[in-house]
Amino acid sequence: MARADRKAAAAESAKTGVMTHRQIMFVLFGLMAGMFLSALDQSVVGTAMRTIADDLNGLSAQAWVTTAYLITSTIATPIYGKLGDIFGRRYLFITAISIFIVGSVISGFANSMYELAAFRAIQGIGAGGLFALALTILADIVPPRERAKYQGMFLAVFGTSSVLGPLIGGLFAGVDNIFGITGWRWIFLMNLPIGLIALFLVLSFLHIPHHEAKSKVIDWWGVVTIIIGVVPILIVAEQGREWGWTSFNSLASYATGVVGIISFILIERRMGDDALLPLSLFKS
Structure with a gap:
């Protein structure tokens, strides 16, 4: 009977777009869990990096494990925002958390540093959408x-996860194995249960109508130029110490x-409201 009532309530909210306070709270918990994971994985690897590199015999490639995640998550963030307007935010969030979960699991079973960097890049694609x-x-x-109150909660979750990341990374790196699996691998595998809970909550309780966007134009040139602008800057930020800040x-x-950045600005100005990141947002 209770299950039938929940299904009826979900169907009604999906039809009308009006969610109960209980549904909203469950959705917020799911969203905050996703944001927690997204922020956590920015910092959790740092304190475990030496252990991971020693285990995978890849000390020279360790910077790419962090850089790959940072690059893809940074690029994906504005793209998700635009695609969410076109295809619906619920669908995109479900896609993002699913990609993040898959990236986390395969990262947990990586056999080399380059594999781990590639899998972390997949993780980052999902993480950009979660945030x-x-x-x-x-x-x-x-x-x-009421938004200010809940925005404060989201920011608190983001800040807390950034602080907990190094502690959790160091904790797992210091353990030889858990349930027969090397300790550092749980840095990524622990995302699985939390991610599945977030996915379940959003699937079960987030029911908002999708309003068709006025324009379905996707700013592909904006995507290309933001990649050209952001990727080299992030790479040199990570590799500059090794290369030398004034090296070729x-x-x-x-x-x-x-x-890339100049090209991006020019293209966004030309695209107007269809831009990946409309410049009108920065005008008073």
Whole structure:
């Protein structure tokens, strides 16, 4: 009987777009769990990196494990925002958390540092959506007068996860094995239960109508130029110490990044409201 009532309530909210307070709270817990994982994985690897590199015999490639996640999550964030307007934020959040879970599991079973970097890049693709879509979905389901309170909670979750990341990473790195699996691998595998809970909550309780966007134009040139602008800058930020900040590789990265950023701004100005990141957002 209770299950039938829940299904009826879900069907009604999906039809009308009106969610009960209970549904909203469950959705917020799911969104905050996703944001927690997204922020946690930015910092959790740092304190375990030496242990991971020693185990996978890849000390020279350790920087790419962090850089790969940072690059893909940074690029994916604005793309999810645009695609969410076109295809619906619920669908995109489900896609993002699913990609993040898959990336976490395969990262946990990586056999080399380059494999781990590639799998972390997949993780980052999902993480970009977990952060970007959480705040926009919050605005969809919470009245304006209450948003500040919940935004504060989201920011607290983000800050807490950033602090806990190094502690959790060091804790797992210091354990030889858990249930027969090397300790550091649980840095990634622990995301599975939390991610599945977040996915379940969103699937079960987030029911908002999708309003067709006025324009379904996807700013692909904006995507290309933001990649050209952001990737070299992030790479030199990680590799600059090894390369030398004034080396040819670093200077080439700076130049490529500047060209990409300038091109991105020009394209966004031309695209207007269809831009990946409309410049009107920065006008008073």
